[in-house]
Amino acid sequence: MNEFEAGRPVVLRGGTVLPMDGRRVLTRTDVLVTGDRIAAVGPELEVPEGAAEIDASGGIVMPGMIDTHRHMWQTVMRGYGADWTLTQYFVWYYLEHGKLFRPEDVHAGNTLAAIEALDAGVTTVVDWSHGLRTPDHADAAADALQAVPGRYVLAYGNIQQPPAEWTAAPEFRDFVRRRVTGDDLLGFQIAFDVTGDPSFPERPAFEVARELGATVTTHAGVWGATSDDGIRLMYDHGFMTPGTIYVHAASLSADSYHRIAATGGSISVSTESEQSAGQGYPPTWAIRAHGIPVSLSMDTSVWWSGDLFSAMRTTLGADRSREHLEAHAKGETVTHCALRADQVVDWATRGGARAIGRDDLGTIEPGKKADLVLIKNDASPVSFPLLNPFGHVAFQAQRGDVHTVLVNGRVVKHEHRLLGVDLAAVRAQADSTIEYLKGAMGEEAWEKGMNPDIPSAKVLDNPYTYTDYRSDATHRL
Numbered sequence: 001m002n003e004f005e006a007g008r009p010v011v012l013r014g015g016t017v018l019p020m021d022g023r024r025v026l027t028r029t030d031v032l033v034t035g036d037r038i039a040a041v042g043p044e045l046e047v048p049e050g051a052a053e054i055d056a057s058g059g060i061v062m063p064g065m066i067d068t069h070r071h072m073w074q075t076v077m078r079g080y081g082a083d084w085t086l087t088q089y090f091v092w093y094y095l096e097h098g099k100l101f102r103p104e105d106v107h108a109g110n111t112l113a114a115i116e117a118l119d120a121g122v123t124t125v126v127d128w129s130h131g132l133r134t135p136d137h138a139d140a141a142a143d144a145l146q147a148v149p150g151r152y153v154l155a156y157g158n159i160q161q162p163p164a165e166w167t168a169a170p171e172f173r174d175f176v177r178r179r180v181t182g183d184d185l186l187g188f189q190i191a192f193d194v195t196g197d198p199s200f201p202e203r204p205a206f207e208v209a210r211e212l213g214a215t216v217t218t219h220a221g222v223w224g225a226t227s228d229d230g231i232r233l234m235y236d237h238g239f240m241t242p243g244t245i246y247v248h249a250a251s252l253s254a255d256s257y258h259r260i261a262a263t264g265g266s267i268s269v270s271t272e273s274e275q276s277a278g279q280g281y282p283p284t285w286a287i288r289a290h291g292i293p294v295s296l297s298m299d300t301s302v303w304w305s306g307d308l309f310s311a312m313r314t315t316l317g318a319d320r321s322r323e324h325l326e327a328h329a330k331g332e333t334v335t336h337c338a339l340r341a342d343q344v345v346d347w348a349t350r351g352g353a354r355a356i357g358r359d360d361l362g363t364i365e366p367g368k369k370a371d372l373v374l375i376k377n378d379a380s381p382v383s384f385p386l387l388n389p390f391g392h393v394a395f396q397a398q399r400g401d402v403h404t405v406l407v408n409g410r411v412v413k414h415e416h417r418l419l420g421v422d423l424a425a426v427r428a429q430a431d432s433t434i435e436y437l438k439g440a441m442g443e444e445a446w447e448k449g450m451n452p453d454i455p456s457a458k459v460l461d462n463p464y465t466y467t468d469y470r471s472d473a474t475h476r477l
């Protein structure tokens with residue numbers, strides 16, 4: 001029997017609680033969950049009879065993390081593109097092989113990504129689902145998300161057609177009618193990019209989004225793909241609206257940041273992605289001056305992890321690294337860090353909730369939805385001393401330390417184990433997709449796709465070398 005059967009209240013006892021209403025830390029504090037809500041937060045709470053007790057002592061209780069941009073269908077190719085650039089990614093998915101994905105392959109990727117997110121304490125993910133080239137693909141994506149007890153937002157997209165075309169298709173309208181039903185655990189957005197073509201061919205897609213009342217999420221400021229031109233077109237035509245999510249925004253001018261700030265949008269920063277794919281420098285250091293709300297995202301597990309601990313860590317690192325370099329270029333020294341650990345924890349929780357327009361998520365307070373994470377690992381030497389809980393989350397903790405996860409009041413992970421997940425079945429589904437893709441591409445193309453050519457590099461001549469020991473050594477090899 002599941003000790004956390006539906007409807008049973010749950011209390012997390014004696015943890016260090018991060019309510020995420022500023023820098024407040026509550027030690028030895030209980031969090032009581034009844035139904036789908038947080039009922040009470042405080043020391044030694046009286047709880048309803050029969051409540052399940054979870055010992056949170058020595059651990060950190062924080063809101064479930066929220067990822068505002070992840071191409072979940074691509075998780076089925078986990079790690080395949082580790083050495084890609086953005087160009088290689090575009091060639092692989094957009095031009096050459098993205099069309100190979102069948103509905104069951106989208107299902108396999110979404111299922112695996114959805115489970116992985118829960119395991120890592122990511123209770124809400126915006127599935128930036130741009131592989132939906134038929135309604136069957138879209139149904140498969142939604143089916144997968146609804147079969148896993150996390151909170152997801154299906155951001156509907158299709159890289160194989162211009163957005164004006166697929167958003168005008170009757171099948172798309174039909175999908176929205178059938179599947180966008182106000183389910184609290186499955187939200188809906190529309191996902192497409194704005195190329196900057198002066199004729200603004202994306203206009204009809206924006207009009208459809210407006211008519212449906214759907215938020216638009218768009219890759220903006222991606223070097224070589226989207227630029228200030230797209231932002232200007234959106235602005236001039238009145239489509240930069242509150243709630244719009246600008247993904248990356250890594251190679252935009254101050255003028256574009258002003259437009260985003262003035263119109264109430266937010267930026268989804270994918271630092272791991274921006275650092276190695278080439279969209280531009282992770283922009284938090286630049287957008288700080290514009291007061292634009294930030295959320296964090298992982299982009300795609302075809303390269304990177306699906307883990308917001310690494311998002312927090314790399315974002316802090318990239319931001320501080322840039323601050324130091326900018327100062328050094330002026331002969332100055334940074335003596336105080338501008339970006340603090342609690343800020344990235346905020347972006348990973350409340351920032352995500354704000355970005356997707358859910359003010360009932362992202363903080364721990366009575367009345368909010370009970371999406372919670374307990375970070376606790378008594379077997380780990382990294383679990384103590386617990387001195388600076390925000391620093392601990394940002395730099396010390398990792399997904400293996402995620403002890404318990406609740407979504408909508410339901411315990412979905414406990415004592416480091418996902419509940420009710422048949423991982424063997426998920427693995428079989430992923431295996432079958434990989435076998436199919438390899439077969440369809442051919443072994444050689446598959447291997448070549450995973451192992452791009454390495455640019456030639458030469459070790460510099462060294463003026464301090466007065467013997468030729470290195471060439472001698474080379475000759476002996």
Ligand SMILES: [Zn+2]
Binds near residue numbers: 128219247
């Ligand atoms: Zn992306």
